[in-house]
Amino acid sequence: MTLSVLRRVCGVTGKVLTPYERLATAHPPRVVAGRSEGWRRPIRLWCVDAQADQRPLPRPVPDAIAPGEESVWDYPRPPIARFSDAEIVVVLGGEEICETRSSWRVLETSHPPTYYLPRPAFRPGSLVTARGSSFCEWKGSAGYLDVYGGEKLVRKAAWYYPRPNPDFAMLLNHVALYPGLMDYCLVDGERVVPQPGGFYGGWITAEVVGPFKGGPGTQGW
Numbered sequence: 001m002t003l004s005v006l007r008r009v010c011g012v013t014g015k016v017l018t019p020y021e022r023l024a025t026a027h028p029p030r031v032v033a034g035r036s037e038g039w040r041r042p043i044r045l046w047c048v049d050a051q052a053d054q055r056p057l058p059r060p061v062p063d064a065i066a067p068g069e070e071s072v073w074d075y076p077r078p079p080i081a082r083f084s085d086a087e088i089v090v091v092l093g094g095e096e097i098c099e100t101r102s103s104w105r106v107l108e109t110s111h112p113p114t115y116y117l118p119r120p121a122f123r124p125g126s127l128v129t130a131r132g133s134s135f136c137e138w139k140g141s142a143g144y145l146d147v148y149g150g151e152k153l154v155r156k157a158a159w160y161y162p163r164p165n166p167d168f169a170m171l172l173n174h175v176a177l178y179p180g181l182m183d184y185c186l187v188d189g190e191r192v193v194p195q196p197g198g199f200y201g202g203w204i205t206a207e208v209v210g211p212f213k214g215g216p217g218t219q220g221w
């Protein structure tokens with residue numbers, strides 16, 4: 001998906017894209033099995049001028065979905081966790097630091113799924129406890145992890161819940177990370193596009209339909 005196409009999808013021209021929006025243009029979704037050759041769903045990232053004000057955007061109209069797709073606007077709030085046996089691969093510093101077919105997807109209204117990967121699936125030494133914490137009203141208090149791969153170190157690129165709330169007990173000993181801070185992440189061979197904005201850690205794949213929370217003005221979605 002070229003920059004001009006992304007700008008048309010967002011409904012703006014001549015605007016400045018954030019780093020995460022630029023990343024999306026470099027790694028468009030794969031062709032989905034069963035579609036005509038060359039079909040790709042545009043990803044609506046709600047691009048805005050970097051100098052524009054930050055007034056809240058109205059709740060958007062959900063994009064139409066096709067068979068085999070799911071809309072983030074059908075996800076619940078409070079969120080839920082659903083098991084996934086999709087093959088997950090994470091690469092950092094040119095090294096594969098995680099591979100698993102056992103993960104949990106946390107699904108919440110307006111957000112692409114966040115994947116929680118079993119800590120034993122990570123290469124030894126790739127996760128190191130970092131300073132700082134945050135709090136989620138649904139899942140509890142989170143700690144942060146620095147992530148190492150090859151010769152590369154990314155500070156606070158992952159997080160975990162040492163004592164998750166009962167509804168999310170399945171996340172114990174699991175780790176989530178920001179896909180945009182890795183070299184790349186794959187879901188069943190498809191390269192992930194990071195959730196826009198850089199604050200949230202959602203994974204956008206071709207089967208997930210937005211528009212997605214994360215960009216300027218979407219805080220209230």
